[in-house]
Amino acid sequence: MPALTRLLFLALALTAAGCGKGMSDPIPHPPSNPFDPGLGGNGGYGSGSGGGGAGVPTGPPMCDTTLRRCAHEFAYGPKTLNGHEKTVTLIGDWRTDSWTNGEPATFDGTKWVVTVPVPWSTAVTYKLHVTYDNGAADGYVPDPGNPTQVDDGFGGKNSVYAGTTCDSWTCASTQIACAQAPLAAGSFDWRDAVIYWAFVDRFVDGDSANNMPISDGKLTGTAANWQGGDWKGLTGKITDGYFTALGVNALWITVPMDNSETVGQGDDGQWYTGYHGYWPRDLTKTESRFGSDTELKALVAAAHAAGIKVIVDYAMNHVHKDSPTYTAHMNDGWFNPLMQAGQACVCGTGACQYDGAYAKSCWFRDYLPDFNFNNVDARNFSVGNALMWIKTYGFDGFRLDAVKHIEVSWLTDLRAKLLTDVEAVSKQHVYLVGETFTGDRNVIKGFISPCTQLDGQFDFPLRAQLVQNVVMRQGKMSDLVTFMDSNTSFYGVSVMSTFLGNHDVPRTVHFGEDTPLWSDVWANGKDRNWSNTPGQPASASAYERLAVGFALLWTNRGAPMIYYGDEIGLAGAGDPDNRRMMPWNAAGYSAAQTALLAKVKKLGLLRAAHPSLRRGDRTTLSYGDDTWVYRMIDGVDRVYVAVNRSDSAKTVTGLPAGTLNDQMTGEALTGPSLTVPARSARVLTQ
Numbered sequence: 001m002p003a004l005t006r007l008l009f010l011a012l013a014l015t016a017a018g019c020g021k022g023m024s025d026p027i028p029h030p031p032s033n034p035f036d037p038g039l040g041g042n043g044g045y046g047s048g049s050g051g052g053g054a055g056v057p058t059g060p061p062m063c064d065t066t067l068r069r070c071a072h073e074f075a076y077g078p079k080t081l082n083g084h085e086k087t088v089t090l091i092g093d094w095r096t097d098s099w100t101n102g103e104p105a106t107f108d109g110t111k112w113v114v115t116v117p118v119p120w121s122t123a124v125t126y127k128l129h130v131t132y133d134n135g136a137a138d139g140y141v142p143d144p145g146n147p148t149q150v151d152d153g154f155g156g157k158n159s160v161y162a163g164t165t166c167d168s169w170t171c172a173s174t175q176i177a178c179a180q181a182p183l184a185a186g187s188f189d190w191r192d193a194v195i196y197w198a199f200v201d202r203f204v205d206g207d208s209a210n211n212m213p214i215s216d217g218k219l220t221g222t223a224a225n226w227q228g229g230d231w232k233g234l235t236g237k238i239t240d241g242y243f244t245a246l247g248v249n250a251l252w253i254t255v256p257m258d259n260s261e262t263v264g265q266g267d268d269g270q271w272y273t274g275y276h277g278y279w280p281r282d283l284t285k286t287e288s289r290f291g292s293d294t295e296l297k298a299l300v301a302a303a304h305a306a307g308i309k310v311i312v313d314y315a316m317n318h319v320h321k322d323s324p325t326y327t328a329h330m331n332d333g334w335f336n337p338l339m340q341a342g343q344a345c346v347c348g349t350g351a352c353q354y355d356g357a358y359a360k361s362c363w364f365r366d367y368l369p370d371f372n373f374n375n376v377d378a379r380n381f382s383v384g385n386a387l388m389w390i391k392t393y394g395f396d397g398f399r400l401d402a403v404k405h406i407e408v409s410w411l412t413d414l415r416a417k418l419l420t421d422v423e424a425v426s427k428q429h430v431y432l433v434g435e436t437f438t439g440d441r442n443v444i445k446g447f448i449s450p451c452t453q454l455d456g457q458f459d460f461p462l463r464a465q466l467v468q469n470v471v472m473r474q475g476k477m478s479d480l481v482t483f484m485d486s487n488t489s490f491y492g493v494s495v496m497s498t499f500l501g502n503h504d505v506p507r508t509v510h511f512g513e514d515t516p517l518w519s520d521v522w523a524n525g526k527d528r529n530w531s532n533t534p535g536q537p538a539s540a541s542a543y544e545r546l547a548v549g550f551a552l553l554w555t556n557r558g559a560p561m562i563y564y565g566d567e568i569g570l571a572g573a574g575d576p577d578n579r580r581m582m583p584w585n586a587a588g589y590s591a592a593q594t595a596l597l598a599k600v601k602k603l604g605l606l607r608a609a610h611p612s613l614r615r616g617d618r619t620t621l622s623y624g625d626d627t628w629v630y631r632m633i634d635g636v637d638r639v640y641v642a643v644n645r646s647d648s649a650k651t652v653t654g655l656p657a658g659t660l661n662d663q664m665t666g667e668a669l670t671g672p673s674l675t676v677p678a679r680s681a682r683v684l685t686q
Helices: 231-239 242-246 293-305 324-329 376-393 408-426 441-445 460-471 477-487 508-512 540-554 591-609 611-615
Strands: 068-076 085-092 112-119 124-132 139-141 149-151 157-161 195-198 250-253 309-314 397-400 431-434 561-563 617-623 627-634 637-644 650-652 658-662 668-671 674-676 680-685
Touching: 068 124, 085 112, 231 242, 231 250, 231 293, 242 591, 293 309, 293 376, 309 376, 309 431, 376 408, 408 431, 441 460, 460 477, 460 508, 460 540, 477 617, 477 627, 508 540, 540 591, 540 637, 540 680, 591 611, 611 627, 611 637, 627 650, 637 650, 637 674, 668 674, 674 680
Parallel strands: 195 250, 195 561, 250 309, 309 397, 397 431
Antiparallel strands: 068 112, 085 124, 124 139, 124 157, 149 157, 617 627, 627 637, 637 680, 650 674, 658 668, 658 680
């Protein structure tokens, strides 16, 4: 029977604003209502699987109808049986590979029966593969008990089941797989990823010989200059087990290519270097301050030996004006002109806003020429360059910068080439995650389609809701419950990366202080980025609130991301202060920092040990103003999570009766109700 395949993905979408470069490459502002338009400031979308107050809701797991599956029994016999049937297998299109990997039926004494999860309210085309014990040839037969049939395209018939809905459903897997490039058995599942954003220049200085700060009187101090971090230092942290101890299995590293040797002025009037990697000059060479070509290959090899994937930052939107690519093509249509709309078209100024008619042609700064990817030659060159980097160095994925500001054709061309030129050979899926700095989920969704565009995006709306409701203690916990229930399947079959902090927002620990340094979760922190910069919070409460935020992300779907230093609550205001050098003297950490690091490590181990925390379905068991109790379940693996954001201990309900073991503390507790200490989360197993 020829294989009939379908893609395992939902065409979702993703655009956005955001450049990720800081003051020298400014990021756009989120919308005035940072959550989806028209739905209220706390993002109250629809009902979830929870009820109000501390009630105990019932019902199936929360997921979109496109992911719901209803159990349906198919039968063969009894009147059509001849007594020589050896096996009967149901094949069809109820899942991606079910034409070639069907479900075997069992004989109940009178007929062959098999129950499979069929898509919600969707017709299923199927037939039966029958083998015999008397030497007769295998048969592929339509269901004799179902008169609705269609031609199978090979001279036979397929049966058609009209579909159904149900009161009790399951949710389909969100594993990414593309029919154009089947993956190897046991290939890495990006739903299992825990990502660490290692900002190379600020992480570890492993070789002082490549320390080459720029000497220019326009620079203010060293905050925006090169500080010496390199690939050799990062490799050392891979081999000494730092990331393994955190449960990290994917590294996101800085743009690796050669950057400009000049300084450039940001929109704050300050001067910057290209230490962040977002001012690419020679697109074919590595950045010498990070190390040699050989050292980059050694980093990837060391990561792979440790079971760690490597995601490389790629800035495809532009080059620096010093780039030989710009010099060669500045007048042949490869780049959008700086002068547009009667002005120097710098993003965020005049008619050239981050949203609108010039969003894909404005320059981030007047020294960063913007590629015109409507030009086929320019697009082919850029896509080819991205492929060169991934093939040469063995990277496992791209973090794609400023997705909103490029043509969709660049993404579709890249994905197509990755499928044919990389995945078809490696049999491993190349993960593409985009950056779209916005609170509008529909904008983020616009470019997500795992087999044609992006696998996922960084979930900025979730970050805002989580920091607001948990770290800052604004609103009620029900706001978070409602939002996360609506978010579960909003992006369809995707792997979104969830996070608390990154390089474009103030360090998250300051939102967790008893009096937060910023009252707006979308604040950029640039009021304190050059002077009056914050120190490490003295109170343990800020670090404990940050740990609760980590616990929520590490016990839910998505690929959670740690921004370097957040595992110890590193201080910092806006860019460049949020990019301080990583402190490696553990003896200098406060007790609160040490405790936070220990919790993040424990969460990493628990996430690795329990598939329900990475892939499972969540069901709310109870919640109050400051608490939330939910169950994560994947097959036989089930974990219960009880969260308390309050500054006092709280009793929670809805848990199963009997002994429950808190995997965070080692305590043996008794359900169905128990106490959760202030500013903490319990991760419980039976």
